[in-house]
Amino acid sequence: MRRRNYALVTAGYWVFTLTDGALRMLVLLHFHQLGYSAVSIAFLFLLYEFVGIVTNLIGGWVGARSGLNRTLLAGLGLQIVALVVLSFHDASWRKWLSVGFVMGAQALSGVAKDLTKMSSKSAVKFVAGDGDGALFRMVAVLTGSKNALKGVGFFLGAALLSSLGYDGALLLMAALIAVTFVAVAALLDDDLGRSKKKPPLRSILSTSTAVNRLAAARLFLFASRDIWFVVALPVYLDDVLGWSYEGIGAFLAAWVIGYGIVQAAAPQASPADERTNLGVRSCGGVGGDGGGSRS
Amino acid sequence: MAVAVALDLAVTVGVVGGLIVFGVVFALNSSLHSYLILAYANDRDVSLDVGFYYSANAVGRLVGTLLSGALYLWGGLEAALWGSALSVVIAWLLTLRLPAVALVAQQG
Numbered sequence: 220m221r222r223r224n225y226a227l228v229t230a231g232y233w234v235f236t237l238t239d240g241a242l243r244m245l246v247l248l249h250f251h252q253l254g255y256s257a258v259s260i261a262f263l264f265l266l267y268e269f270v271g272i273v274t275n276l277i278g279g280w281v282g283a284r285s286g287l288n289r290t291l292l293a294g295l296g297l298q299i300v301a302l303v304v305l306s307f308h309d310a311s312w313r314k315w316l317s318v319g320f321v322m323g324a325q326a327l328s329g330v331a332k333d334l335t336k337m338s339s340k341s342a343v344k345f346v347a348g349d350g351d352g353a354l355f356r357m358v359a360v361l362t363g364s365k366n367a368l369k370g371v372g373f374f375l376g377a378a379l380l381s382s383l384g385y386d387g388a389l390l391l392m393a394a395l396i397a398v399t400f401v402a403v404a405a406l407l408d409d410d411l412g413r414s415k416k417k418p419p420l421r422s423i424l425s426t427s428t429a430v431n432r433l434a435a436a437r438l439f440l441f442a443s444r445d446i447w448f449v450v451a452l453p454v455y456l457d458d459v460l461g462w463s464y465e466g467i468g469a470f471l472a473a474w475v476i477g478y479g480i481v482q483a484a485a486p487q488a489s490p491a492d493e494r495t496n497l498g499v500r501s502c503g504g505v506g507g508d509g510g511g512s513r514s
Numbered sequence: 515m516a517v518a519v520a521l522d523l524a525v526t527v528g529v530v531g532g533l534i535v536f537g538v539v540f541a542l543n544s545s546l547h548s549y550l551i552l553a554y555a556n557d558r559d560v561s562l563d564v565g566f567y568y569s570a571n572a573v574g575r576l577v578g579t580l581l582s583g584a585l586y587l588w589g590g591l592e593a594a595l596w597g598s599a600l601s602v603v604i605a606w607l608l609t610l611r612l613p614a615v616a617l618v619a620q621q622g
Contacts, residue, residue: 235518264603268579271572279565286562315537316536337568341561344552355549362548363541414559420558425566429618434570436608437547441571443601444540451586451594453534460589467523474533478541485545496615 223347232339234399238392240372267329274333287338287412289508294334297398302393355486363483370476553615
């Protein structure tokens with residue numbers, strides 16, 4: 220059961236991520252071809268990033284109350300809606316209408332991404348069991364393969380746009396996710412991750428010092444990447460070093476793929492340490508991964 | 515001319531090489547953190563802690579994205595890289611005070 224749940228969650232997250240990366244490239248290239256400026260295109264993705272903050276807070280709470288099966292299916296379902304809605308866009312629309320429409324659809328896709336991500340990552344805790352380092356290995360493989368696939372998705376999006384066109388590419392991806400949706404709905408454990416007691420809404424803010432410090436560290440860790448990665452580097456490579464768009468896109472995609480491979484291999488590279496509980500024999504009956512799994 | 519081209523090449527190698535090194539260290543850290551949040555998370559309602567954590571992740575990405583544009587406009591790639599370095603130091607200082615997984619589990 221555990222193995223099947225892990226396989227289903229991983230497969231669902233993989234298919235989702237391929238379409239997530241492909242969609243980013245598809246929208247970027249399509250609207251670039253239609254003559255939109257870099258700033259207008261950046262606007263298209265603004266809400267996608269913004270909704271992540273709220274979606275994770277609320278989604279984590281809903282997941283604990285209703286089960287991760289529900290939040291995962293909601294994520295996959297919303298992505299189908301976002302993809303189909305985007306295919307309604309017509310190149311003849313006025314610019315402000317187009318930007319607003321695509322921003323809205325991208326927001327839906329952003330909610331879908333974070334519901335899927337939060338559900339998949341949380342599910343690993345329930346399927347990993349207690350073995351020494353098993354939790355680290357499983358989440359590292361899930362996270363690393365996800366990022367590598369996102370980079371692959373960038374290339375896939377570019378290839379789909381030139382072979383099937385904008386609408387064809389969107390509908391093909393919607394169909395792919397629909398198949399995944401049916402498989403998850405039919406086979407995934409129904410109450411995976413559901414809390415015995417329904418937690419109240421105020422519990423969305425953590426009271427654990429460890430979780431709060433780790434969350435603060437995560438905030439600065441990801442800010443440190445995006446401060447140079449999102450705008451500064453691509454613009455610098457273009458403006459100062461004179462790279463082509465294809466060259467910049469390929470470098471960023473390769474960076475994401477390489478980064479995913481290192482993430483997946485991280486458990487092998489991490490030294491034994493008491494704080495992380497890796498490679499240290501547990502004592503006093505405390506499980507290697509900090510507690511039992513309930514699935 | 516030759517000097518300028520050589521300098522350009524040196525800058526390219528420096529920037530690309532430096533960012534690849536950053537990528538490796540960043541990937542190891544983010545992978546370890548992704549594990550730690552699950553190890554720290556309360557067994558009964560894991561997704562509450564995980565959702566809170568990835569919400570902080572999303573704040574970091576949004577702030578990073580906005581700063582990326584602002585710092586580049588203000589002082590070019592150099593300013594953005596200094597901002598990134600400062601942010602790494604803050605993240606590192608915060609991780610120094612993380613408790614052991616086994617202790618968190620006992621309190622859980």
